[in-house]
Amino acid sequence: MGSARDEILGRIRAVDRPAPPPVPRDYERARHADDPVELLAERISDYRATVYRAAVRELPYRIAERLDGRGRIAVPPDVPGEWRVPGVAWLPDDPPLGVSDMEEVDGVLSGCALAIAETGTIVLDAGPAQGRRVLTLVPDYHLCVVRADQIVVSVPEAIERLDPSGPLTFISGPSATSDIELDRVEGVHGPRTLEVLLVG
Amino acid sequence: MGRNPVTWLGSPTFPDAARRALGDTQLRGNLRKATTTIRGKRESVVAELDDWEELRRAGESIKDEVLADLDTQLERLEVAVTERGGVVHWARDADEANRIVLDLVQEEDTDEVVKVKSMATAEIGLNEALADGGVNAIETDLAEVIVQLGDDRPSHILVPAIHRNRAEIKEIFAQMPEPPASDDPRVLAEAARKYLRRKFLSAKVAISGANFGVADTGSIVVVESEGNGRMCLTLPETLITVMGVEKVLPRWQDLEVFLQLLPRSSTAERMNPYTSIWSGVTPGDGPQKFHLVLLDNGRTSTLADEVGRQALRCIRCSACLNVCPVYERTGGQAYGSVYPGPIGAILAPQLAGDLHDEQTASLPYASSLCGACYEVCPVRINIPEVLTHLRAEVVEAKGKRTPEAMAMSAAAWVFGDRKRYEAAQKAGSLTRFLARGGTLSSLPWPGSKWTDTRDAPVVPKESFRSWWRRNRG
Ligand code: SF4
Numbered sequence: 001m002g003s004a005r006d007e008i009l010g011r012i013r014a015v016d017r018p019a020p021p022p023v024p025r026d027y028e029r030a031r032h033a034d035d036p037v038e039l040l041a042e043r044i045s046d047y048r049a050t051v052y053r054a055a056v057r058e059l060p061y062r063i064a065e066r067l068d069g070r071g072r073i074a075v076p077p078d079v080p081g082e083w084r085v086p087g088v089a090w091l092p093d094d095p096p097l098g099v100s101d102m103e104e105v106d107g108v109l110s111g112c113a114l115a116i117a118e119t120g121t122i123v124l125d126a127g128p129a130q131g132r133r134v135l136t137l138v139p140d141y142h143l144c145v146v147r148a149d150q151i152v153v154s155v156p157e158a159i160e161r162l163d164p165s166g167p168l169t170f171i172s173g174p175s176a177t178s179d180i181e182l183d184r185v186e187g188v189h190g191p192r193t194l195e196v197l198l199v200g
Numbered sequence: 201m202g203r204n205p206v207t208w209l210g211s212p213t214f215p216d217a218a219r220r221a222l223g224d225t226q227l228r229g230n231l232r233k234a235t236t237t238i239r240g241k242r243e244s245v246v247a248e249l250d251d252w253e254e255l256r257r258a259g260e261s262i263k264d265e266v267l268a269d270l271d272t273q274l275e276r277l278e279v280a281v282t283e284r285g286g287v288v289h290w291a292r293d294a295d296e297a298n299r300i301v302l303d304l305v306q307e308e309d310t311d312e313v314v315k316v317k318s319m320a321t322a323e324i325g326l327n328e329a330l331a332d333g334g335v336n337a338i339e340t341d342l343a344e345v346i347v348q349l350g351d352d353r354p355s356h357i358l359v360p361a362i363h364r365n366r367a368e369i370k371e372i373f374a375q376m377p378e379p380p381a382s383d384d385p386r387v388l389a390e391a392a393r394k395y396l397r398r399k400f401l402s403a404k405v406a407i408s409g410a411n412f413g414v415a416d417t418g419s420i421v422v423v424e425s426e427g428n429g430r431m432c433l434t435l436p437e438t439l440i441t442v443m444g445v446e447k448v449l450p451r452w453q454d455l456e457v458f459l460q461l462l463p464r465s466s467t468a469e470r471m472n473p474y475t476s477i478w479s480g481v482t483p484g485d486g487p488q489k490f491h492l493v494l495l496d497n498g499r500t501s502t503l504a505d506e507v508g509r510q511a512l513r514c515i516r517c518s519a520c521l522n523v524c525p526v527y528e529r530t531g532g533q534a535y536g537s538v539y540p541g542p543i544g545a546i547l548a549p550q551l552a553g554d555l556h557d558e559q560t561a562s563l564p565y566a567s568s569l570c571g572a573c574y575e576v577c578p579v580r581i582n583i584p585e586v587l588t589h590l591r592a593e594v595v596e597a598k599g600k601r602t603p604e605a606m607a608m609s610a611a612a613w614v615f616g617d618r619k620r621y622e623a624a625q626k627a628g629s630l631t632r633f634l635a636r637g638g639t640l641s642s643l644p645w646p647g648s649k650w651t652d653t654r655d656a657p658v659v660p661k662e663s664f665r666s667w668w669r670r671n672r673g
Contacts, residue, residue: 003290004289004290004291004292004296004496005290007292008274008290008292008445008494008496008500009271009274009275011496011500011501011503011504012270012271012274012500012503013271014504015500015503015504017267017268017269017270017503018268019268020264020265020268020269021261021264021265021268022261023258023261023262023265024254024257024258024261025258026251026254026258027251027254027255027258027457028250028251028254029456043470046470047473096484099401099435100401103401116471118470119463119470119471120470120471121471126482126485132484132485132486133430133434133485133486134434134435134485134486137427137430137431137434155456155459155460156456158456159452159453159455159456159459160453160456164414164417164419164452164477164479165284165417165479166482166485167476167477167478167482167485167486168475168476168477168478169430169474169475169476169477170459170471170474170475170476170477171473171474172469172470172471172472172473172474173473174473175425175426175427175473175474176425176426176473177342177343177389177425177426178425178467179341179342179343179346179361180342180361180366180369180385180388180389183385185385185386185389187389187393188342188389188392188393188426188427188428189340189393189396189397189400189426189427189428189430189431190426190427190430190473190474
């Protein structure tokens, strides 16, 4: 008996299979939205996350407002300097925080790779201002900054823009379960509170 | 080689189990509430997309492309995952997969692993195999926690504890170190959060399934709601993913189709709360050891069946369960397999590959062939066609000794009385006369109850009864 690999591939090759049919891709690739920022805000709110809007100039002020009184906030080391407003107990992830440190943290501030308006989804790709995956997972509160130029309307537009070489996390609202009599309960394991700051 | 654990040893045949389930009014009430809710929500999120039918056709076609080219796609996936620091293993059957996983766990010198819900690992009976090897596998989905602590079996692909109400769950959770104070779902969820957090933080090894594996980038995709998946995929040092060979997709771009089809069909959301995608190992971020176990376990023999192979397109969304009038009345456990409902009725017998077994042979009869499953399936699996095909194979396997009673009773019992069953059958064949151009706009009762008005495909050509008359001969 050969290796499992050879045997499985052999079983497949022994089957008479018709040539692959061409894939019809006549679905919509880009979808139009009159106001993608507004659509994103609306769709994220549908998941019971809270959305705040901010003009570019007032971003630091808005961040301070959201984090006021929230305690110790973890942050990827490479967020723009102006995000780290005074008055917040910042915990930069450099050197990397241990998991037990992270449990003591009260929240996390991050940016994102892009956002999908139609589905109310934020995508993190471990790129600039996002940090390691664990950073936006263990703390119970997540404040995420989304710039208007990071918003696409449809899922195909998002997939086209994303780089699959790093780890990706798609976030659509806070963690949720409907396992108990189909009653939706927010917050099982991820951050139980997700707040989104839309800039621009 | 042992028996394929995809069907549970010692399960009664479908009609026997169904008869018992029908006596359980609590179960029937829970199921009806659940399936009705999901059905309604699914219809409205699907209606939001004008190109839903185009997406379904693309999904069907991508999956057919994969099946036609499975050897090449798997080799490409293996190369991509290996290049990014992962290790790929191949398993012919359940025993082999379980042994591979157990060895990998033992190499890490641990006797406890955390698990994110996966049909593939349930199919191979991995938890039991790990337990035999001295490893405790902790399920981390809320519903799976309910099932595991309740020493129970799942009844629905997506909501495995759909048969339990809140009071029962509170009882089950009483064994936690910090038991819940009330049966409010919020309080119950909080109890589970606390119970599991310690486990996530201490586990060295996590085990997951995969919704998709992308051949050209080596990306593995896990779609979930609660965040326990993210915990498992991020915190432990070692990650072992068990993936059925048919889950491979040729290219990154294909995700643009499936990440639209799956959440809307499954939890009836525009997007599920969390989707994690990773390829191999990322230094300094997440598990530093990644193993991918590619599982056959009856899939290649399913592939060999020209009609039956379409079952391998399945993306495990469970939409077909929620529209199935038989499933709604019996619940998942009656199917005696990890795969219940319409998809279970065609997939479990094929994976098990033994139509001489009474229980397996009864599964293709667990349907009235009403066609609602085909209508909602995001990858357009013609379940009634496969059911009919498998019934013919059962008859062949069993020869003339097949009792007519088995076939008839399977679906007839479910409807409680013969008249209603026959009405459903008749309605099914009537629709053929109403059909125009292969699709129809509305079905007479009872079909109308679960018919999405647009583009309902025509139900199979003959009713089960006339099929039976023709085939028993
Ligand atoms: S058969 Fe179709 S509808 Fe049923 S679970 Fe599979 S993909 Fe979903």
